[in-house]
Amino acid sequence: MLHLHHLANSRSFRIIWLLEELNTDYELTCYERNKAYRAPDSLKEVHPIGHAPMLEVNDRVLIESGFIIEYLIKHYDTDKQFKPADDNEAAWEAYTFWLHFAEASLMPPLVMRLVFSKVVQQSPMLIKPVSKKIQSQVEKNMISRSLDSMLGMMEQHLQDNHWFAGSEFSAADIQMHLAVVGANAGSGLDSSKYTNILNWLKRCEEREAFKRAEEKGGRLKF
Numbered sequence: 001m002l003h004l005h006h007l008a009n010s011r012s013f014r015i016i017w018l019l020e021e022l023n024t025d026y027e028l029t030c031y032e033r034n035k036a037y038r039a040p041d042s043l044k045e046v047h048p049i050g051h052a053p054m055l056e057v058n059d060r061v062l063i064e065s066g067f068i069i070e071y072l073i074k075h076y077d078t079d080k081q082f083k084p085a086d087d088n089e090a091a092w093e094a095y096t097f098w099l100h101f102a103e104a105s106l107m108p109p110l111v112m113r114l115v116f117s118k119v120v121q122q123s124p125m126l127i128k129p130v131s132k133k134i135q136s137q138v139e140k141n142m143i144s145r146s147l148d149s150m151l152g153m154m155e156q157h158l159q160d161n162h163w164f165a166g167s168e169f170s171a172a173d174i175q176m177h178l179a180v181v182g183a184n185a186g187s188g189l190d191s192s193k194y195t196n197i198l199n200w201l202k203r204c205e206e207r208e209a210f211k212r213a214e215e216k217g218g219r220l221k222f
Helices: 013-022 041-045 065-075 089-122 130-158 169-184 195-205 208-217
Strands: 002-008 026-033 054-058 060-063
Touching: 002 013, 013 065, 013 130, 013 169, 013 208, 026 208, 054 065, 065 089, 065 169, 089 130, 089 169, 130 169, 130 195, 169 195, 195 208
Parallel strands: 002 026
Antiparallel strands: 002 054, 054 060
16 A cells, blocks of 8 residues: 655645556545644654655655656556657657656746745844845846746747647656646736646646545645
């Protein structure tokens, strides 16, 4: 039996979604964030790193969403539905690229944005104007420029492809979803500029497995 430890509003939602797509049995334990928006210490009792997702498989605890996705695809995707075959070079390259791009390139500026928003929220009133000014400068000089470039590349790719790995839905879409939700937070992405990304996002969230994952793990919010 697989046992997933899921932290609300985190990367571990990806694993719930994939498990639902795979239609495999698993046990789910959900954890809430504390007042500081961090994982509770009880997760460290499962694995000392204390970060979700954590997937218990027999006597082992697997961590890191990308690795867990690859593990589940290797051992549980018996019908080869969620990863292109190695001999489909174009689809395999797209799949592998976007699977890694999500965490290596797209998530860091989004996490930086989230951290600075939390700093402003938690700043005492006397220094809040200063923290807001710092946040604004970081957003302008570091975050927005980087995200604009990456979102433009994603929009162009999805103009020519229904899913990130090509014509078929794959685990790369599951990996990319969280980052796109983050990019679409707040005032949201410009619907005229990022039509293809937003249409892709809608297709993802219309999947029955996604809806079941939301029922079990909660809706992602940034």
